Amino acid sequence: MIECNLFPHDKIRPIQDELIDNVKKAVKNGLNLVAHAPTGLGKTAASISPALEYARENNKTIFFLTSRHTQHKIAIDTLKEIKRKHDLDLLATDIIGKKHMCVVPGINLLHPSEFSEFCKSQREEGNCAFYSMTKKSGKATVYAKKVLGELKKMGTPSVEEIIETSKKNNLCAYEVAVMLSQNSDVIIADYNYIFNRNIREGFLTKIEKLPEDLIIIVDEAHNLPNRVKDMATHRISNILMKRALKEASKYQNEEIADQLIHIENTIRKMSEDLNRENKEKKVSKEDFIIEIEKEYEYDELIASLEFFSSKVLEEEKKSSISSIVTFLEAWRGPDHGFLRMIELKDGLREPLINLSYKCLDPSVITSEIINQSHSTILMSGTLKPINMYSELLGVSQPIEKEFQSPFPEDNRINLIIPKTTTKFQQRSEAQYKNIAQECVKVTDNVPGNSIIFFPSYALLDQIKKYFVELNQKTIFTEIRNMDGETKQELLDNFKKYEKEGSVLLAVVSGSFGEGIDLPGDLLKCVVIVGLPLSTPDLETKTLIDYFDKKFSKGWEYGYTAPAINKVMQNAGRCIRSEKDRGIVVYLDERYAWSNYNKYLPNDKNTLVTQFYEEKIKQFFLK
Ligand code: SF4
Structure with a gap:
């Protein structure tokens, strides 16, 4: 029996003792x-x-x-x-x-x-x-x-x-x-x-x-x-530059305004060859610094803007120029483990140009x-x-x-349903409809609340169109950028359907993906639709390349594992205590493939199946 003199409870539980021993x-x-x-x-x-x-x-x-x-x-x-x-x-x-x-x-x-x-x-x-x-x-x-x-x-x-x-x-x-x-x-x-x-x-x-x-x-x-x-990633944009210019003109400081215009022109010049087809590219530390130094000495420019922003902050609580100073200082940082890039994005009134210094390697x-x-x-x-x-x-x-989970294995079943996919090449209205049908077949058989997680808001919207037509239960939907109060209100209402059963449509990396606790009968089923893989953009490709060189595991560390980790966080919402019972559904054919399947639970209660309705019914009858 392991001893722990300062343990706060009367008994040390099995498995907990192993963790204590290792600590x-x-x-x-x-x-x-x-x-x-x-x-x-x-x-x-x-x-x-x-x-x-x-x-x-x-x-x-x-x-x-x-x-x-x-x-x-x-x-x-x-x-x-x-x-x-x-x-x-x-x-x-x-x-x-x-x-x-x-x-x-x-x-x-x-x-x-x-x-x-x-x-x-x-x-x-x-x-x-x-x-x-x-x-x-x-x-x-x-x-x-x-x-x-x-x-x-x-x-x-x-x-x-x-x-x-x-x-x-x-x-x-x-x-x-x-x-x-x-x-x-x-x-x-x-x-x-x-x-x-x-x-x-x-x-x-x-x-x-x-x-x-x-x-x-x-x-x-x-x-x-x-x-x-x-924490280690920094960016500036043409929009931030505009706000900074307003700040300089408010204080009628032409010298600072000229410096800001030069930075903005530099960003625009660096992005000249970007367009709708070619939206992003790598840049070097020198690309930016050499262009800046055509007019100003880089360190002196930072000192000048910093001095001005500190004066602004004596009068006001906000200074966009101080954010620019932070970026300029960070840009002097090392190349190893970082990506410097410029990108063009759709903006509300005009295209958004971001110049970023992104950390790749934590x-x-x-x-x-x-x-x-x-x-x-x-x-x-x-x-x-x-x-x-x-x-x-x-x-x-x-x-x-x-360490093993302390919860009884039989309190949960994991169903891998390989009938649909959100793979980009196979996305279509027919596919969305099929996914909605499978979701309804699952949630209709659950005597209580379910959450369905989608890889993105766009897919949530596409599939929801069909889901609402087929589903009989009350639906709650996560919206983008929910504040804490709205999120709590939604959760409180969702909990009220504990007996009757309702469905919350949410996004894998959104407000409900992790950090929410719905113990007991408050949540009986989690469905994870598709795989939340990153877009194969410049950053993802660079990341894969970087980890390939460093560990020979580029795809795993840069692409697959981060997506699976989000999925496992979502799955973890289902069972929060020893007495909870519930099912987790992995709804995508790729979950049956070995490169993804190897990350999922590997026990007698994990099944790859096309015929699951009876299994769900039987599970909840026990
Ligand atoms: S009260 Fe606020 S502003 Fe004043 S020193 Fe403390 S943290 Fe800074």
């Missing part, structure tokens, strides 16, 4: 662990408890990182329980992005890059009253220390409690959280705090820690590669800190193939472990 091994030996650990295993407690025991004995600090703010709660609740059960003098800090903690009214209108400039200028000019109340000459004020003492007494305050307490006392919540972090055993934060180099270096300096002092636990680590790539960002840390634990319910994640994130000599 112990990793932290004890200073190694990294990459773990495929399915939902229901109790990952948070199984990772934090053994890591905390080691960290307290060896003067290490745990960073528990999540991809969404909503996931902080389970970590804080686990720590509260550890503190209570073991009567521990434990301190944890829950921190989110500075902008989201800022108590200055109206701050949510700003873009993150504009916000950091705004905050910097407010502090430097002594214009932020909250900051002045919190710090004087870089040190905590007596008043802030008193409030900090109150938060320390709480031991494990949530970020909401930190913000509320700071607001009540007119303090900067972010600075309060940073000061609290200095003595914390555990810091619960977003990925940015560790995987954005600038943020990490600034934060670690402030809390006086080195990378080797850290045990990093990354929750939902399947999100990390794309999240990191997005390991150029993640590898250094993962391997410098004392130990990094990467875990997720969908981290397969495990070795792919180790390679993509550049983890040296990892312990790689796949």
Whole structure:
């Protein structure tokens, strides 16, 4: 029986003990662990408890990182329980992005890059009253220390409690959280705090820690590669240039306006040979810099725009010019692992021209800190193939472990129905109608709610036309760019159909694809229509080529696996607890092909079948 002295619950469950054992091994030996650990295993407690025991004995600090703010709660609740059960003098800090903690009214209108400039200028000019109340000459004020003492007494305050307490006392919540972090055993934060180099270096300096002092636990680590790539990707467009020009003319600064016009002309010149047939091309670092330097010295141009935008931000909360500065600085970055491209897209009033510096290889960002840390634990319910994640994130000599699902196998059946396809060459009205028919045959036999996931909004619309004609149940439909409130409202209404049964039509990578919990009888069936493969555009082709050269696995790492990972996230919505029963339908002939089938569950309850209606009925009769 495995021992875990700081475990928050009375019993350690089977399989959970294996994860605890592996976390112990990793932290004890200073190694990294990459773990495929399915939902229901109790990952948070199984990772934090053994890591905390080691960290307290060896003067290490745990960073528990999540991809969404909503996931902080389970970590804080686990720590509260550890503190209570073991009567521990434990301190944890829950921190989110500075902008989201800022108590200055109206701050949510700003873009993150504009916000950091705004905050910097407010502090430097002594214009932020909250900051002045919190710090004087870089040190905590007596008043802030008193409030900090109150938060320390709480031991494990949530970020909401930190913000509320700071607001009540007119303090900067972010600075309060940073000061609290200095003595914390555990810091619960977003990925940015560790995987954005600038943020990490600034934060670690402030809390006086080195990378080797850290045990990093990354929750939902399947999100990390794309999240990191997005962080390191930068673009400017002709539309952004227009907004920037308006800003310059508002302040009647002709010199800045001339500089912006030159940048815009450069982008237009670089895109001259693009058209409807030939919409994108690679460009080089020099293509852009040489053209810019025909009029201005590149570094001086950045300095001039930066100076101007910092003045704008003293007056206003927004500056498009500051976003241009961020891009120009990023453009000086390395070529290895990145793609520089220019593309022409349809715009509302005029064609959109994007000049982008895109990160292709997340390991150029993640590898250094993962391997410098004392130990990094990467875990997720969908981290397969495990070795792919180790390679993509550049983890040296990892312990790689796949844990079994703790849920009874017989609570779920997986049906692969190879009767239709969304393959581009075979798309037609007849195909859409067939897909709609198969969907109805499935959902009609489900005594409860179903979600059907489509690869795109366009396909959802095409197939929905036929689906509404054939289907008898109430239909809910996801729409593009749903805000949090609308999404919640839709989910609340959907839940009301638990007995009667309704169908939610959604998109694989949309609002409902991951991160929603519909336990018990709230969701009985998930249908995944087609495969959400990327468009074979310049970026995808370059990615395939890049991973082919690096790992000889271009198609798998650059094309197949990312699509399958999204599919597995969707499938995971169906069974959220030990008692849930449900079916997952993979509706496309390609799911029966070995190159895709090898990623799907491989057990006695996974069937490739054309005749499934009776099976669904029988399953729900049990
Ligand atoms: S110093 Fe704090 S309160 Fe002031 S703008 Fe920055 S984050 Fe907001």
